[in-house]
Amino acid sequence: xxxxxxxxxxxxxxxxxxxxxxxIKASGLEINWDIQTAGQDVISAEGTPLPERVLESIKKNKIxxxxxxxxxxxxxxxxxxxxxxxxxxxxxxLRPCKxxxxxxxxxxxLDIVVVRENTEDLYAGIERMxxxxxxxxxxxxxxxATERICRFAFEYALKNxxxxxxxxxxxxxxxxxxxxxxxxxxxxxxxxxxxxxxxxLVDNLCMQLVQNPEQFDVLVLPNLxxxxxxxxxxxxxxGLGVAQGANIGLDYAVFEPVHGSAPDIAGKNLANPTALxxxxxxxxxxxxxxxxxxxxxxxLFNTLEKGIMTKDLxxxxxxxxxxxxxxxxxx
Ligand code: NAI
Numbered sequence: 001x002x003x004x005x006x007x008x009x010x011x012x013x014x015x016x017x018x019x020x021x022x023x024i025k026a027s028g029l030e031i032n033w034d035i036q037t038a039g040q041d042v043i044s045a046e047g048t049p050l051p052e053r054v055l056e057s058i059k060k061n062k063i064x065x066x067x068x069x070x071x072x073x074x075x076x077x078x079x080x081x082x083x084x085x086x087x088x089x090x091x092x093x094l095r096p097c098k099x100x101x102x103x104x105x106x107x108x109x110l111d112i113v114v115v116r117e118n119t120e121d122l123y124a125g126i127e128r129m130x131x132x133x134x135x136x137x138x139x140x141x142x143x144x145a146t147e148r149i150c151r152f153a154f155e156y157a158l159k160n161x162x163x164x165x166x167x168x169x170x171x172x173x174x175x176x177x178x179x180x181x182x183x184x185x186x187x188x189x190x191x192x193x194x195x196x197x198x199x200x201l202v203d204n205l206c207m208q209l210v211q212n213p214e215q216f217d218v219l220v221l222p223n224l225x226x227x228x229x230x231x232x233x234x235x236x237x238x239g240l241g242v243a244q245g246a247n248i249g250l251d252y253a254v255f256e257p258v259h260g261s262a263p264d265i266a267g268k269n270l271a272n273p274t275a276l277x278x279x280x281x282x283x284x285x286x287x288x289x290x291x292x293x294x295x296x297x298x299x300l301f302n303t304l305e306k307g308i309m310t311k312d313l314x315x316x317x318x319x320x321x322x323x324x325x326x327x328x329x330x331x
Pocket of ligand 1: 067264272275
């Protein structure tokens with residue numbers, strides 16, 4: 001039986017993670033969950049929101065499913081997510097954005113996967129005050145990080161039956177940094193002749209995404225553009241309650257929803273478990289359990305098709321009622 005780390009988070013985290021564990025169990029797939037607490041609930045006892053034992057567990061099991069955790073404001077703790085990404089070198093942020101049945105959005109045939117470089121660009125944290133009136137941030141792009149993210153995007157496309165990878169830059173202006181990203185993309189594309197490649201400038205991409213997003217397949221972007229564009233794409237498919245994600249490295253992968261711990265609805269049985277469930281489905285595909293992933297996805301789609309939804313999507317289901325409905329709709 002496979003062991004997977006489960007970070008059940010805080011706020012709505014425990015409610016949605018127990019929903020997802022229940023649904024996976026109902027699919028017939030046996031998983032030994034190595035449950036790890038993290039976030040604000042463990043700070044007083046352990047002095048940090050991300051104790052070393054959590055990292056050790058992921059290093060041992062290689063794969064984690066993570067519910068959201070609260071980042072305490074102004075207490076000197078770094079975000080658990082940022083720490084996880086850095087400590088485990090999770091260099092690829094993956095955000096599949098696909099229309100779900102019965103969820104009304106402006107466009108109906110969206111199936112975009114955003115692949116965001118997770119470790120450098122303007123997020124490398126190389127900043128300084130030049131003088132009292134001038135601040136400077138360095139946009140760091142390296143060949144090594146760009147090669148691995150471009151290769152990741154093409155390999156993902158290949159493994160998942162995708163047709164095209166489109167690189168997004170502003171290489172016409174940042175000729176060296178984005179220019180390097182583009183150059184490495186072009187070289188990588190030569191090794192993946194069966195996948196089409198395409199280039200677009202980030203400003204044009206944004207306009208196309210709000211006018212005609214159905215044309216896009218896999219997008220690969222440096223960190224900053226990726227951060228912004230992935231939220232734009234999440235909005236296109238219905239927003240936080242349904243936006244899934246994953247942070248993937250060479251050795252480890254952490255699957256998690258885009259949304260946070262939603263303290264305003266925590267403990268009220270109102271949270272939508274769909275984004276975490278979709279993240280778990282992607283995780284099952286990643287560990288080659290596609291049969292169970294398909295079965296659970298089908299049950300989720302059947303449930304939504306019948307109009308059974310949580311309140312955030314306009315329905316009237318509680319978290320537990322929605323979970324039970326997904327299980328009841330499993331074939
Ligand atoms: P949030 O995503 O927690 O909530 C924003 C709004 O969306 C709230 O009204 C909330 O009720 C609603 N919402 C979010 N997820 C939902 C769900 N599954 N079902 C129904 N409604 C949902 O963002 P917010 O309030 O800015 O952040 C709260 C805390 O979460 C902060 O401490 C933040 O740092 C943390 N956070 C953690 C993340 C993670 O662990 N990956 C990601 C984003 C934020």
